[in-house]
Amino acid sequence: MMMMESQRDWIALEQQYYQNTFKRLPITLVRGEGPRVWDSAGKVYLDFVAGIAVNVLGHCHPAVIEAVQSQLTQLIHVSNLYYNTRQIELAELLGIQSKGMRSFFSNSGAEANEGAIKLARKFGRVNRNGAYEIISVHGSFHGRTLATTAATGQASYQATWVPLPDGFKQVPFNDLEAIKKATSEKTVGILVEAVQGEGGIWATSKEYMQGLRAWCDEQNLVLICDEVQAGVGRTGTFFSWEYYGIRPDITTMAKGLAGGIPIGAMLTDPRTDLFTPGEHGTTFGGNPIACAAGVATVRTILNENLLENARQIGEYWNSKLEAFCDKYSFLDSPRGRGLMRAVHVKNELAGAIVQQAMEQGLLLNSTAPDTLRMIPPLILTRGDIDEASERLDRALAVVAEMPTAKEEK
Ligand SMILES: Cc1ncc(COP(=O)(O)O)c(C=O)c1O
The missing domain is CATH 3.90.1150.10 (Aspartate Aminotransferase, domain 1)
Incomplete structure (x- = not known):
């Protein structure tokens, strides 16, 4: 029995x-x-x-349950070889919230950041003589894949996995001068959490985030905001960077985006929107169930x-x-x-x-x-x-x- x-x-x-x-x-x-x-x-x-x-x-x-249940009886999965209505609906909602960014969906935050790193490297190849290095910040956390571990600014997460992928450098938290000093012809982008999560809930200052935006504009660098933890309304604005009056070139999301169903998203501004078919992809990312849950979650946050x-x-x-x-x-x-x-x-x-x-x-x-x-x-x-x-x-x-x-x- x-x-x-x-x-x-x-x-x-x-x-x-x-x-x-x-x-x-x-x-x-x-x-x-x-x-x-x-x-x-x-x-x-x-x-x-x-x-x-x-x-x-x-x-x-109830909104997530309803969306997932009705999607389950309609279409559970379809390849990214085809259009899928829920995926496009979620991208539209995020495009409106971000005032004009286009989405790529994955299954987790680490994967979303991997996509952001690849997209920044493409930007470097096209616009900065092959520059590839990403500067990130002490105390940050960006995921458990090898590249996102290399970007994570906490030695304890890195020690066991050396050698890590090349092209990452960390500087002190909330320190604009340190970012400027670390920038070289190899640098392509800056990856930050506007409010650090795993590092212990540390919010950056307005001067810092606005200074980063200005520095990236001046130096033709890519500003990437990791919104995996601070995004989806957690800090009281849909994206945590809205509080600073700035907009990054690339932003990544995951965690809360589909109200508990696994999802990741990497959004880009037109300036950095450089992928062409075949350069990046995923089997499950943008799956109809996850995106239906995402649409229900985002609409509920906004409507309620x-x-x-x-x-x-x-x-x-x-x-x-x-x-x-x-x-x-x-x-x-x-x-x-x-x-x-x-x-x-x-x-x-x-x-x-x-x-x-x-x-x-x-x-x-x-x-x-x-x-x-x-x-x-x-x-x-x-x-x-x-x-x-x-x-x-x-x-x-x-x-x-x-x-x-x-x-x-
Ligand atoms: C800011 C940030 N980025 C990335 C990640 C990695 O996300 P995931 O665990 O979904 O891969 C996390 C997870 O805690 C996070 O807090």
């Missing part, structure tokens, strides 16, 4: 059959609705991780005013974080924009807070032992924030009693 799902030991089975690539928390999630998820034991959590900035509409949003909600609820959540920083001596420096937030945690207690919050029914994430990150869905209400605050307060009160919380460091 088959075992019931609830009787299986999922953690033991994972250890037997899944590769050792993830440091997982000891819960198995089986159901989600809105900002909440349930584990296999029936416990409910408010989800402020949201699949790492993926579930922008929360879990199982979720950008404004991200701004307002984000401010409300930040006011709660400020209060926690006043109340608990081991927390300080609340930061971020919209619903992309973090606080600094002293004495490497971020992991303990994540653990205690989970016990209290709140999912949080730490990007480092000193950084607590919160990237919840854009549909949150003030009531959800109040509930999350009560749970976090209880978790922090437990952590405050730990000996390490009392040590002066």
Whole structure:
């Protein structure tokens, strides 16, 4: 007789059959609705991780379900040898939002960035005597493929994989002079996150982003903004670079774009729109199911005013974080924009807070032992924030009693 799902030991089975690539928390999630998820034991959590900035509409949003279900019965997959209506609809929506960029769809953020790197190199071949080097920034994260690992500005992600592809260089965060100094005749483009995600939620300054735009114009370089984490409304504007009053030449997206269905996108301005048929491609990218989910997600964000909600609820959540920083001596420096937030945690207690919050029914994430990150869905209400605050307060009160919380460091 088959075992019931609830009787299986999922953690033991994972250890037997899944590769050792993830440091997982000891819960198995089986159901989600809105900002909440349930584990296999029936416990409910408010989800402020949201699949790492993926579930922008929360879990199982009716618009995504409806779009995917109806697409499933119509056309599941078709090759990019043919036109496909959902793909063109999503490209149209993104073209309108970006004020004139054209899309290429992939399946992930890393792949979207690979496409951006290739397109920048094509620009270098056509317009800059074969220049190919991309300058990126310390603390950045751009993906797990070899080229995006080479572009990622964190040595810990690179050390094991050397030799990495040639043509990448990193300079300090938010430092325009460093970019200028690093630029040479080999340079073709600059790759940045306007708000760094995996690096710990660090927003660049307006002067910096505007300075980068001006520098790229002056030097005929390609400005690439990686919007994989900060995009799709997370910071309160559809693209996080809108806040800066600039537009990059190329921008990449993934995570939240299809409300939980895998997708990536690489968008380009006409100046850098240089691919010709056969130079780039994908089997699954732009698949009708993913694009139907993308269309539903983007329309819902726009029609339900979720950008404004991200701004307002984000401010409300930040006011709660400020209060926690006043109340608990081991927390300080609340930061971020919209619903992309973090606080600094002293004495490497971020992991303990994540653990205690989970016990209290709140999912949080730490990007480092000193950084607590919160990237919840854009549909949150003030009531959800109040509930999350009560749970976090209880978790922090437990952590405050730990000996390490009392040590002066
Ligand atoms: C800014 C940024 N770029 C790229 C990626 C890679 O995306 P994916 O994991 O979908 O390949 C991530 C993932 O966290 C990201 O945060």
